[in-house]
Amino acid sequence: MSEQGWRQFLAAEGLQDWVVLHGGATAVFRVPSLGEATRLAAVIAQVPGLAGALLTAADDRLTVRLTRGVPARGAARRARTGDLGARPATRCRG
Template identity: 65%
Template sequence: MSELGWRAFLAADDLQDWVILHGGPTAVFTRPSLRQAAQLAAAIAELPALEPRTLLTVAADRLTVKLTREIWGTEERHIEVAREISRVAREHGAVADTCAVQEVQLAIAAKPEETDLGFWRAVLGYQPLHEDNCIDPNGQGSTVWMQELNPARPLRHAMHVDVSVGRTEAEARMNAAVAAGGRIVDDSEAPGAWILADRSGNKVCIAAWPDGMRPADHERGTEDSLNK
């Protein structure tokens, strides 16, 4: 796995429609109707450079395009693929909405000797992606990531939600969550990430990674938050 691909993607020009999430380059294009969103999906599906892990999701008034479903699978060639997709979208009158781009991930933390990804793959009907995570083969559900807890920590297990969004959306999402009754647990990595909790103490990480921070920062901030 290498960071070169997604870093090159972030540095490239003419990719204003795209956001790099935990799952790689993603864009949302809006259309007036389900039929028109489906027509756009059909046109994009004709592009020869798409690969098997490309995911096209049509909803009522939008099309979400994920190029790889994983950040580490991002390659420099995806830059031109993304530009071609944006070109086709413009030809169809579609408008990119970077504020709508997001990915939700369930992070299940346990001691190294007690991580049980096989169970979660089986119970959810998910497929392996890497040795520490799995994905919904239908492209509908959240990804699952097994996070190893530091053996020296008193906490034995934990579970939280990661919400991966673009850097321009993260703070607005945090403010909306706080206005809805949430509280900030940890803002030491802001504006790259915030750890929030609901009134019962259930935690969620809003992360603008890698759009707005380094990977090591996100991993450290999320792990530390579990013991707060």
């Protein structure tokens, strides 16, 4: 992603949960357990057009990395509106 591309991505409405790292746009959602992380992954996996994303579940979080231009807003919305107890981790600013 070009510098202009990642700046536009981060400036877009509804993407406050995301940062852009070398590997692509990334968000970390805190959850109470590994089971909740896998349930949240299943919910996010239903976002249309999410092919090419990397979801990594851990005992207290789900990390979502977008490797192509996929719908970050949809993934973030699903994470925030579900009843799985997910909350965005503190966003890194640089």
